[in-house]
Amino acid sequence: MHSVDKGYPPSVHELMAHSDLQRIPEAWRKDAIHLALNRCRDQQVYDVDRVAMEALLASRWMAPLPEVINLSGVLLHTGLGRARLHPEAQAALVRASAAVAVEFDIETGHRGDRQNHVENRLCELTGAPAAYVVNNCAAALMLALNALAEGGRVAVSRGEMIEIGGAFRLPEVMAQSGVELAEVGCTNRTRISDYQGVEGATAWLRCHPSNYRITGFTESPGYAEWVAAARDAGVRTVIDLGHGLLVDWREAGLPYEMPTPQVVASGADLVCISGDKLLGGPQAGILLGQTEAIAEVRKRPFARAFRVDKLTLAALAATLDLYRSGRWRETPFWESMLRPLAQVEAEAKALGGEVRPSLTEVGSGAAPGIGIETWCAVFTKDAARLSQELRHSEISIIGHIQDKSLWLDPRGATPEELEQAGAVLRRLT
Numbered sequence: 041m042h043s044v045d046k047g048y049p050p051s052v053h054e055l056m057a058h059s060d061l062q063r064i065p066e067a068w069r070k071d072a073i074h075l076a077l078n079r080c081r082d083q084q085v086y087d088v089d090r091v092a093m094e095a096l097l098a099s100r101w102m103a104p105l106p107e108v109i110n111l112s113g114v115l116l117h118t119g120l121g122r123a124r125l126h127p128e129a130q131a132a133l134v135r136a137s138a139a140v141a142v143e144f145d146i147e148t149g150h151r152g153d154r155q156n157h158v159e160n161r162l163c164e165l166t167g168a169p170a171a172y173v174v175n176n177c178a179a180a181l182m183l184a185l186n187a188l189a190e191g192g193r194v195a196v197s198r199g200e201m202i203e204i205g206g207a208f209r210l211p212e213v214m215a216q217s218g219v220e221l222a223e224v225g226c227t228n229r230t231r232i233s234d235y236q237g238v239e240g241a242t243a244w245l246r247c248h249p250s251n252y253r254i255t256g257f258t259e260s261p262g263y264a265e266w267v268a269a270a271r272d273a274g275v276r277t278v279i280d281l282g283h284g285l286l287v288d289w290r291e292a293g294l295p296y297e298m299p300t301p302q303v304v305a306s307g308a309d310l311v312c313i314s315g316d317k318l319l320g321g322p323q324a325g326i327l328l329g330q331t332e333a334i335a336e337v338r339k340r341p342f343a344r345a346f347r348v349d350k351l352t353l354a355a356l357a358a359t360l361d362l363y364r365s366g367r368w369r370e371t372p373f374w375e376s377m378l379r380p381l382a383q384v385e386a387e388a389k390a391l392g393g394e395v396r397p398s399l400t401e402v403g404s405g406a407a408p409g410i411g412i413e414t415w416c417a418v419f420t421k422d423a424a425r426l427s428q429e430l431r432h433s434e435i436s437i438i439g440h441i442q443d444k445s446l447w448l449d450p451r452g453a454t455p456e457e458l459e460q461a462g463a464v465l466r467r468l469t
């Protein structure tokens with residue numbers, strides 16, 4: 041189509057009807073058009089299609105959660121919403137957005153338990169006697185400590201005094217949960233006898249060092265012997281595991297990490313995991329544990345304050361069903377993790393630029409210092425400008441700058457997204 045620059049701006053009315061702009065939600069279509077017209081007037085650009093294109097770009101900044109294509113080289117990127125949901129989980133989430141029986145028993149017509157279905161699935165998959173879901177893992181940990189040890193002392197190893205993102209530092213979390221912190225052992229070595237040395241402890245806590253590694257002359261007790269010793273001492277146990285790995289990931293070429301079911305099998309009172317890390321589901325905090333401990337959790341005011349919504353429950357149940365039917369490799373996270381290297385190489389080639397080997401990070405502190413072999417499309421010329429243009433294109437494309445070059449890692453994106461990104465790159469380079 042040839043449109044003509046008539047020398048004066050197109051009308052708002054004409055632009056509102058422009059076919060390219062119909063996909064902008066009506067709520068901010070007019071605002072986007074006004075913004076575009078202002079910009080185009082400054083540059084004396086009056087071609088209707090060019091103004092429409094400008095409006096389309098402007099509209100992206102008005103979207104509450106702008107869509108992106110994640111070529112950053114980090115799969116579970118907290119800034120980009122961590123795990124992407126499987127289409128079946130997406131569909132479940134949309135279905136649950138209607139009126140659904142959440143706390144209502146269809147059988148009896150009386151009040152029901154909102155988490156029944158998700159709890160059954162979690163118990164089946166992890167072997168835990170009971171489970172409870174809250175908003176995120178940070179909330180799960182606060183709730184766990186509050187339920188089992190409020191007003192008491194909790195022993196933690198100096199090697200596990202973690203910070204996960206600015207506002208989540210273990211000592212502060214413990215204070216907010218109403219428990220007193222008792223540090224034990226040393227940064228590199230902590231033994232069971234160190235925990236046993238704490239007078240009047242109510243609970244012992246283990247935290248998975250998610251985002252760092254302590255290597256060299258190190259020692260920490262195995263979960264099972266640690267839980268057994270706590271039981272002998274009459275003390276409760278909480279394990280903040282975070283990652284939520286349900287399978288053996290050596291299949292992806294990664295070093296062994298104990299999957300959640302084995303950690304749960306240690307018999308700890310409560311184990312906390314995230315829903316949107318290695319599980320590949322929606323943001324959620326999952327408490328797995330003994331029936332009595334979960335019953336105590338449910339009674340706390342925090343349980344109500346951290347209550348998870350029906351959309352999360354629906355998406356989580358659908359994600360868990362992929363594991364139950366052996367189809368977990370189809371979740372976007374595991375598909376990315378297990379995508380053959382040769383396929384990734386072909387995808388990098390198709391993006392253009394130079395093809396160079398690199399490592400994809402798992403992200404979210406779920407596997408620090410560990411990467412999966414990948415191939416990136418690398419653009420050496422004007423990397424900062426190209427990076428900015430990609431972020432501002434019709435869909436934001438996110439890469440990362442390294443050695444003054446722009447690196448685009450295809451491993452985290454779908455074939456459709458890569459096709460879209462390829463088209464934008466061909467236009468810009």
Ligand SMILES: *Cc1c(COP(=O)(O)O)cnc(C)c1O
Nearest residue numbers: 176177178248250280281282314
């Ligand atoms: C990631 C993580 C958390 C926080 O989880 P969110 O779901 O982001 O709240 C807490 N503890 C550990 C060990 C983690 O790895």
